[in-house]
Amino acid sequence: MIVFKLIFGALMIIGTIRFMYLGWIEDHYIKPKFHFKYWGFEWIEPLSSHYLYAIHYLMILASLGVMFAQKTLYKVAAIVLFLCFAYTELIDLTYYLNHYYFVSCVCFLLIFVKSQKPTNPQKPPNPQRGDFNTNFDTDFNTKVGRFFSGNVPNWCILILKLQISFVYIYAGLAKINYDWLFNALPLKIWLPAHDKMPIIGKIFTWQITPYVFSWVGMLYDCFIVFFLINKKTRFFAYLTVIIFHILTGLLFQIGVFPLVMIGATLIFFDWNFLNKNNSYQIDNELLVNTKITVKVVKNLYFSPCAMLGLGAFFLFQIIFPLRFLCYENNLFWSEEGYRFSWRVMLMEKAGTATFYVKNPLTGKEGIVDNSEFLNSHQEKQMSMQPDMILQFAHFLGNHYQKTSKTPNLVHSVRVEAYVTLNGKPSRLLIDP
Numbered sequence: 433m434i435v436f437k438l439i440f441g442a443l444m445i446i447g448t449i450r451f452m453y454l455g456w457i458e459d460h461y462i463k464p465k466f467h468f469k470y471w472g473f474e475w476i477e478p479l480s481s482h483y484l485y486a487i488h489y490l491m492i493l494a495s496l497g498v499m500f501a502q503k504t505l506y507k508v509a510a511i512v513l514f515l516c517f518a519y520t521e522l523i524d525l526t527y528y529l530n531h532y533y534f535v536s537c538v539c540f541l542l543i544f545v546k547s548q549k550p551t552n553p554q555k556p557p558n559p560q561r562g563d564f565n566t567n568f569d570t571d572f573n574t575k576v577g578r579f580f581s582g583n584v585p586n587w588c589i590l591i592l593k594l595q596i597s598f599v600y601i602y603a604g605l606a607k608i609n610y611d612w613l614f615n616a617l618p619l620k621i622w623l624p625a626h627d628k629m630p631i632i633g634k635i636f637t638w639q640i641t642p643y644v645f646s647w648v649g650m651l652y653d654c655f656i657v658f659f660l661i662n663k664k665t666r667f668f669a670y671l672t673v674i675i676f677h678i679l680t681g682l683l684f685q686i687g688v689f690p691l692v693m694i695g696a697t698l699i700f701f702d703w704n705f706l707n708k709n710n711s712y713q714i715d716n717e718l719l720v721n722t723k724i725t726v727k728v729v730k731n732l733y734f735s736p737c738a739m740l741g742l743g744a745f746f747l748f749q750i751i752f753p754l755r756f757l758c759y760e761n762n763l764f765w766s767e768e769g770y771r772f773s774w775r776v777m778l779m780e781k782a783g784t785a786t787f788y789v790k791n792p793l794t795g796k797e798g799i800v801d802n803s804e805f806l807n808s809h810q811e812k813q814m815s816m817q818p819d820m821i822l823q824f825a826h827f828l829g830n831h832y833q834k835t836s837k838t839p840n841l842v843h844s845v846r847v848e849a850y851v852t853l854n855g856k857p858s859r860l861l862i863d864p
Contacts, residue, residue, distance in 0.1 A: 433584045439695040441499035447688045448491050457484050465805045466827050468525040468820050476522045491516045502547040514539035526813040531689035545588045592699050597657045602753050602774035604653030616642035617854040618780035660700040673697050783816035783851035790844045816851045
């Protein structure tokens with residue numbers, strides 16, 4: 433647990449500093465005149481530049497708290513980190529990424545995670561006291577040793593493993609579709625563009641390569657968790673995690689996501705080799721006794737509120753990615769049920785959206801310059817996603833109503849949106 437907090441907190445700090453260094457606070461939040469909203473979070477608006485920078489500095493401090501704080505201070509740091517990160521991600525829908533969603537989920541789970549409880553270095557854990565916990569006993573004569581000592585309930589480890597499992601397994605199941613497996617799309621489009629890559633570049637020009645990558649990617653996502661769980665295959669499975677994510681990081685512009693997954697999957701390892709003192713084991717025979725088992729459960733520091741909260745959270749994680757089954761339209765075309773479903777890089781989609789605004793009194797119709805209101809990333813994402821097109825159309829209607837010389841004059845707005853999916857000829861997305 434301590435190793436996970438240290439790595440996750442460090443990556444959060446690196447990611448936050450990188451975000452500010454690249455000037456994305458201004459580019460993403462300050463300069464655009466319009467921000468696309470998540471359903472149910474339309475009330476969230478970007479604060480001023482000073483406050484946004486303050487929030488990002490607060491995220492850095494909260495990340496340090498998650499790494500090193502204990503007890504109440506840790507809890508406060510975890511809550512602040514989750515609220516700050518969730519707020520920045522909810523400002524604009526066009527910046528949605530699966531790894532941002534994953535980080536948000538982990539930040540939420542860290543609120544429930546307990547700080548380690550110090551143990552007596554002279555005595556092994558006693559199952560009759562409920563000490564059925566993950567144990568870190570190191571050199572108690574040093575400050576570092578004291579930091580790495582103590583017990584945390586096993587469920588704190590398990591909920592993080594479960595969250596990572598959802599990411600991989602649902603990503604693998606999403607790849608079981610005809611285009612991905614039998615047409616090798618979109619990899620057939622993407623991979624040849626990397627033919628200049630040193631050493632392995634030529635491989636990407638082979639016709640069989642996209643098919644191999646497609647099938648290996650699907651099998652990897654579906655089964656890697658089970659190999660990480662198995663102690664005998666864990667080390668070699670983790671080597672494939674490193675290779676897989678480094679390769680995807682080199683081929684595709686996905687930010688720090690590869691580092692996040694490489695660091696997060698370390699939670700599957702047993703870190704008892706850090707122990708410099710005795711490493712104690714609980715006799716499994718003791719667990720046969722029902723009374724002892726009851727005592728163990730009672731001492732997991734698991735409140736009913738936490739149980740209900742985590743139960744609802746994981747039920748959501750199971751059901752919500754399957755909501756696409758409720759829609760009749762093609763998932764990749766309409767994207768109904770696409771987000772929050774761990775669908776990672778499954779399609780090559782691009783579009784153009786030309787908006788027309790018509791004055792009902794004069795009958796004159798003009799073309800909207802989208803860049804007047806949106807940055808290039810917003811315009812790119814909006815032009816191929818129907819819900820964003822609808823949001824922008826409503827915004828334009830309200831904007832020209834407010835700026836009209838005639839009070840309360842309602843302008844008509846229409847759009848011609850042409851979209852291409854996985855290299856197919858572009859066609860109209862919405863009836864103009």
